[in-house]
Amino acid sequence: MAKSTTWSVPVTKALRANGTKVKKFDTSATPGFKGDKKAGEKLLAQRAVVLSDLQERLYANGRSGDQRSVLLVLQGMDTAGKGGIVRHVIGSVDPQGVDHAAFGVPTEIERKHHYLWRIRKALPRPGQIGVFDRSHYEDVLVVRVHELVPPEVWDKRYDEINKFERKVVDSGTTIVKVAMFVSLDEQKKRLMQRLERTDKYWKFNPADIDERAHWPAYQEAYQAVLDRTNTEYAPWHLLPADHKWYSRLAVTELLIDALQGLKLEWPPANFDIEEQKRRLLKS
Numbered sequence: 001m002a003k004s005t006t007w008s009v010p011v012t013k014a015l016r017a018n019g020t021k022v023k024k025f026d027t028s029a030t031p032g033f034k035g036d037k038k039a040g041e042k043l044l045a046q047r048a049v050v051l052s053d054l055q056e057r058l059y060a061n062g063r064s065g066d067q068r069s070v071l072l073v074l075q076g077m078d079t080a081g082k083g084g085i086v087r088h089v090i091g092s093v094d095p096q097g098v099d100h101a102a103f104g105v106p107t108e109i110e111r112k113h114h115y116l117w118r119i120r121k122a123l124p125r126p127g128q129i130g131v132f133d134r135s136h137y138e139d140v141l142v143v144r145v146h147e148l149v150p151p152e153v154w155d156k157r158y159d160e161i162n163k164f165e166r167k168v169v170d171s172g173t174t175i176v177k178v179a180m181f182v183s184l185d186e187q188k189k190r191l192m193q194r195l196e197r198t199d200k201y202w203k204f205n206p207a208d209i210d211e212r213a214h215w216p217a218y219q220e221a222y223q224a225v226l227d228r229t230n231t232e233y234a235p236w237h238l239l240p241a242d243h244k245w246y247s248r249l250a251v252t253e254l255l256i257d258a259l260q261g262l263k264l265e266w267p268p269a270n271f272d273i274e275e276q277k278r279r280l281l282k283s
Helices: 011-014 037-063 081-086 117-121 136-140 157-170 184-196 199-204 209-210 215-229 244-260 271-283
Strands: 068-078 098-102 129-133 174-180 236-240
Touching: 011 236, 011 244, 037 068, 037 174, 037 244, 068 081, 081 129, 081 174, 081 184, 098 174, 117 209, 136 157, 136 215, 157 215, 174 215, 174 271, 184 209, 199 244, 215 236, 236 244
Parallel strands: 068 129, 068 174, 098 129, 174 236
Antiparallel strands: none
């Protein structure tokens, strides 16, 4: 399978969290990629075909009893581009093989349960690519920033999350965690675009402006997430999100890498092929 020739280093290496300081993170960078937007969009179209083939193999194996799956965790501030990843990256594969979940403010029923209850229910089925648009990390990000529970409560959750993800991985799910970072100025630009286009009003939430006042607190909260939940079995990838084309290409490459790591072959026939050919000719 042909590999990209425009990445100077593998995307998993270029984006892997390794002591990165969130406050100093360059959100406009395109780490590891040597091309411009035009080259990136051209490559994205090519790599989408590769991703689609690998996803179909995963789905086919799941239908044949293989218990493995892939979970893409997208975490980021408003306008970071999570929805665009779902539409332009995940949208390039067969929707039958996708389990998508978007986690907003917990419902009344969800609040009656442990914070991981709704997460466990949404884990991908065998053979599926699962996508979390926001995730269990909201419970150590938003909850921490807005002091929705005491520090002694959310502080214990980092270890709980690590143990939870360990079990998920051990059950056969490859976790691809992506923290998307957009600059304060770029976020303002994207929010303004939503206010200037009638087809974007539905995406605008006045609370998004209020959240901008908590930017430093969110940076600290994200730093703690990276410092305490970046494990070998479920590592974080830090994605500069000011350039949407780069974000989409990078996530595509991360998923391709995860799927290739499963060494998927097409499942063999569980029937006599020649016999079925004879039956078909007679039918």
